[in-house]
Amino acid sequence: xxxxxxxxxxxxxxxxxxxxxxxxxxxxxxxxxxxxxxxxxxxxxxxxxxxxxxxxxxxxxxxxxxxxxxx
Numbered sequence: 001x002x003x004x005x006x007x008x009x010x011x012x013x014x015x016x017x018x019x020x021x022x023x024x025x026x027x028x029x030x031x032x033x034x035x036x037x038x039x040x041x042x043x044x045x046x047x048x049x050x051x052x053x054x055x056x057x058x059x060x061x062x063x064x065x066x067x068x069x070x071x
Contacts, residue, residue, distance in 0.1 A: 001026065001028075001029075001048040001051070002026065002027075002028055002029070002045050002048055002049075003028070003029045003030075003036070003045055004028055004029075004030050004031070004041075005032070005033035005036060005038075006030050006031070006032065006033060007032075008033070011030070011032050016031065016032045016035050017029055017030070017031050017032075
């Protein structure tokens with residue numbers, strides 16, 4: 001799971017954020033570039049990496065970890 005930015009003219013009309021599943025099966029949140037500064041995008045991506053790396057959430061199924069999971 002990660003955030004990428006796109007120019008306003010590449011976004012659907014009226015949308016600031018669009019969820020996409022890329023070819024590798026990863027959830028990508030595409031945000032209009034003028035709505036998210038790079039430092040904020042990098043911080044979110046670091047948190048998303050931690051969440052998915054530690055299996056705290058499966059972004060494709062929206063499942064929470066099972067009871068007793070160490071996190």
